[in-house]
Amino acid sequence: xxxxxxxxxxxxxxxxxxxxxxxxxxxxxxxxxxxxxxxxxxxxxxxxxxxxxxxxxxxxxxxxxxxxxxxxxxxxxxxxxxxxxxxxxxxxxxxxxxxxxxxxxxxxx
Numbered sequence: 001x002x003x004x005x006x007x008x009x010x011x012x013x014x015x016x017x018x019x020x021x022x023x024x025x026x027x028x029x030x031x032x033x034x035x036x037x038x039x040x041x042x043x044x045x046x047x048x049x050x051x052x053x054x055x056x057x058x059x060x061x062x063x064x065x066x067x068x069x070x071x072x073x074x075x076x077x078x079x080x081x082x083x084x085x086x087x088x089x090x091x092x093x094x095x096x097x098x099x100x101x102x103x104x105x106x107x108x109x
Contacts, residue, residue: 002063003056
């Protein structure tokens, strides 16, 4: 896993941990004003996380996009088997299409 993704995923849990520690200190009577101390520490924590994300991007580079199990960029729907080796094609219209009412030679049938 890329370091940037790991640090990015730890952003919300770190803020929840900060709230929990400050609430515990407030409950124990060691802290009188919970919110007065929370905001400066929240800004400091947010800045440290942003610096760590920037450092991880500098070291590892940007994270690669998820290409899915089939390698096409789109994961299969639940219950749908993944395509083994999809045939590469650039055609917009399928090659063997016959219009309704017309024969394969182009005339009416």
